[in-house]
Amino acid sequence: MKHLLLFTLLILTPFFAQSQNLFGDTDSFLKKYVDNGLVNYDVINNNTGELNNLVEAIADFPLSKADKNTQLAFYLNTYNILAIKNVINNYPLASPLDIDGFFDKLTHTVAGKDLTLNQIENDIIRPVFNDARIHFALVCVAKGCPKLAADAFTTDNVQQQLEKLTVNAMNDPQFIRVKGNTVLASEIFKWYAVDFGDTKASILKYIDKYNNIDLSGYSLDYYRYDWQLNKQ
16 A cells, blocks of 8 residues: 555656646746736737746646646636737737637647637536636636736635635626616626526626625626726
């Protein structure tokens, strides 16, 4: 039994080091270039080395050895980093919608597979992890998104981070706008309604779960999504 445990540790130790290095480098990158949810694309564009290193690490990540929380942390970080990479590859631009196929045609290698941003979100993260909180962690480089966190997701913090980001988004008056007896929500809730129960009542209940205001008796509507680049 002791020999088996030692053999297992010897196999897994390089993976743990690789995942910690990737998550740590992602955290350093975000802390350096993200402030209050906005990204300093000008500075990144002038020195792309750190970003390119992250993209290379994402391509070679040994995902098959990861547990579920590590996989989730990896995919959330990966989406956000590759969205930034898509911007830099086409910089300057005013909106991701300026680039044809920004979300559904441009591909990157992710743990050995070529994927678009939409495939990462809709073919992997949403169906595999089945957690509506991911919509407040994935940032599509637009001002209409929830604010991009300046902290990477890790194996140990991913569940706490998801909860924190959801609470922050539900209590951000620019993201959830209360006007009289109406809650004006991001169109994210309309586009992904099925993840929130698929009715206006269930969406409002979800918001109410995290919002500090008692929303009993309120109605729900949506404001127009802002596709301007989330640039500092």
